[in-house]
Amino acid sequence: MPIHSDYCPIALGVEILGDRWTPLVIRELMAGAEGFNDIHRGLPRMSRTLLTGRLRALERHGLVRREVAERGRPGRYVLTEAGQALTPIVWSLGQWAAEWVFDDPDDGDYELVLSDWLFRMPSLYLAEAQIAAGGRAHVYELTWSAPGLGGVLGACHGLDVPLVFGNLTSGQPAVLLGEEPSAAAVALSADMRAAWTGFATHGDPGWPGYEPDRRRTRIFDTPTGLVDDPERASRLIWKDPPSRRWPCSTPEPGMPGRPGGGEDSRPDAR
Template sequence: MLNEPCVEVRTERGRVLGRMEPVGGARGGGRAGVAVFRGIPFAKPPFGALRFAAPEPPAAWDGSRPATRFGPPVPQYDRMNPPAAGQEAEGGPEPDCLSVNVWSPGLGATGLPVMVWFHGGAYAFGHSGDPAYDGALLASEGVVVVTFNYRVGMEGFGQIEGAPANRGLLDQLAALRWVRDNIAAFGGDPDRVTAFGESAGAGSIAALLASDAADGLFGRAITQSVPGSYFTPDLAADIADAVARLVGRAPTAEALRTVEPSALVRAAEEVHAERGRRAGRWGVVAHAETLFSPVVDGRLPARTPWDALAAGAARGVGLMAGCNHDEYRLFMAKRREFGRVSAERAAWAMTVFGAEAGGERACIAAFPGLGDEELYERVCSDWLCRVPTLRLLEAAAEAGGRAFGYELRWPAPVLGGLLGACHGLDVPLVLGTLDAPASVALLGPGPSEEAEALSRRMRTAWVRFAATGDPGWPAYDTDGRLTKVFDRRDSVEPDPLGASRVLWGKAGFGVLGLADHRSERRR
C-alpha cells in the first residue's frame, strides 16, 4: 500500500491526501482502483470541554493533511467480539475520533451517487475502521461510499443532565452535513445521497427519518434490520443514573466530564451484565441486548419512526427496508443456547418479548408445529428486528411513500447451518467484505461461490437503489406486500412475514418507558 499513488482533494477545512488503492480479491474482478481517504475529521474531538456536547465543526488546517489511516474508535467495548483476557476495554480521549472515510471510483467525475454507511453495534460499540465496513468493492460499482464514527454508549446515548440528548444522532447529522458540503470534491452528488445501515445504524437512520433536522441531507434510505427500541427520557435517565452511580458520580455532564471514558464504558458493561434484576423498573429493556437507544424527547426524534412515517414524515425519501429470517440466532450462538432451550425458557420469551403480541398462548397459536427452540427464536427475532422493520415498511406505504421490502433467507454456512440467516449476515454480503475477520466467523474461510454470487446480487440491488430509487423488484404496498427474498434462488414473495404480522397486529413498538413492560405509545 505504501507504493500506491497519492491523490489530493480540497475539502472546506483544508486539503487531504489519500491513495489510489486496488480493489482486491476475486470480487474486484480486475477493476480499476478507487481513491481512498481515511480519518478526515468532521467534528472536533468530543473530550475535555466538549465532552457530552453537541459536535462542533473541526478546525481548518494548512497544507495537505494525510488521510491514509482510520481515525481511532470512540470509547467503547465490543461485547460481541470482546478483547482477550487482561486487555483493557477501548476508550480514552483520542484525537479526531469523529471522522469520515471516503472511497471514490472517480475523483474527476461529477454527480456520482453517494452511499453513507451507518454502522451497527447496539448503540454501544462499533467503528468505521472495522474491516467488515471497507467500502472499496461497493465503490467500484460506481458510487462514492462514506463511512464514519459516531459516539455510542454513555458518551453518545446516555441521558445526562446538562447535555443534549442523542449525541450519537447529532454526530450522524454532522457527518451528513460534511457529506453535503464536501462530497462533490470526491466526485459525488450531494443531492443523490443514500443513508444505509444495519441494526443500530438502521435504527439511527429510522430516527433521522422522524426528525426535521435531517431534511435535505439524504434522499434515500436503506434500513437493514431495524431494532424496535426507543426510550422515554425517564427510562434513559434511570439507566444513566445506574451507570453513573458505579463511578460514584451524579448523572450530570459537570460531574461526569472528568471521569475517564473507559471507566464509564466499564460501568455500563457492569450494569448491562446485571440488568435482569431491574426488570421491575426497566421492563423488557432489562432483558434486551442493549442499555442504550435513541431517546424520544419531542425533538430529535419527536416521535417513533413508525408513528412519524405514518403521519407523513420523510414522504419524499425513498425507502428500502428489510431483515434477516433468523435474526436472533446470532445471540443464541453467542450464549451457546442451541439445543438447550427448554419449554420454560421459551415460555419466558413469549411472555416477556411477546407480551404486546398476546403472550405465550398467542405465540404458540400463531406458529403451530414449532418446537420450543424455534418458538423462542421466532418471538425474539420478531421483537428484535423483524416486526419493527415490517412496521416501518407499512408506515411508509400507508402514508403514500415509495418503499421496497426484502428478506435475507440464505443461511450462513458455518456451524452446520445452525445460524440460519442471522443478525449481521447481510453486512458482508452487501459490502462485499466476505474475507473480513467478523465475516469469516459467519461465512467460513474462503467464501463459497454461492456466497460470492449472492453478494454480487445484493450489491447490485443496493447500488441500483442508490442510483435510481428502484432496486429491481416491485414496490411494497399493504395489499400485495411483495417482498424480495434473497436465498439460494432469489424470488419475490407476497407477505413473507404474514404470520408474524397477524400475530402482532397493530400492537407494540411505541416508546419504552420506565416501570412498564409494555410499549408506551406517544402520538
C-alpha cells in the first residue's frame, strides 16, 4: 500500500484509482466481465500489456482476486469485498459526469440508440430466446458502408437485400451500391449468398452458432471475419433497461407510455 507524507485517505485512494484505466477495469468487472478477454473487449483502446499490469496492481491492493480454473480453461477475475465496495463510488462518478460533463446528445448518438432499440438488441434477444428454447441460432452483422448516395447512409437498413439476392445493378435497393458496383460489393455479395444458400440447404451458414458464453458473430465487411460479442457494450447497457417493450407494442393500462397511465405518459423510447 503506498504511503503519503500527508496522512490523507483521499490521497491514498487517488494513488490506487486515480489513473485513466483503473476505474474502467473495475467498471467492466462490475458489469459482469470475468475473463481477461471479456475485460479487454470492453476496453478496446487499452493495450493487453497495460491491462495485465492494472489487474496485477488491483490484485496487490486487494481489490481483485484471480481464480484459477480447471485445466484447459482460462481463469477469471472477481472483485473482492473491498473491490465491491467501490461499486457505488464508480456509479456515482458516472452519474456526476452525466449531469455536469456530458454535452447534449447529437444526431449520431440518437441514431446509435435508435438502431440498438429497433434492430440490434431485438435481434440478440431473439437469438437468445431461440437458444433457450432448445434451438440453434447464427448471428451476423453487416457493417460494410454503402457507397451509393455519396456514402451518407453507411451500413443502413435494407443494404443486405441487394447483396443477398445478388441484385447489384437494378431495383431500388441497388441504388445503395452506386452506379457501378465495386469489386468489394461483388465479393461481399458472393459471401452473403453462399452463407444464405448453405443455411437454407443444410442449416450451416459457414460459421459457428451463437452461444451465450462467447456470442460469436459473423461480420460481413471487407474483410469478412468472426468476432466474439461485438455488441457487448450496447448489450450491457440494455441488459436491464426500464422497459423492453417494442415501439409498436400497446402498453397495459396503468403503465408508463399509455395516456393517463403512470406519472410519465410519454412513449417509452429509452
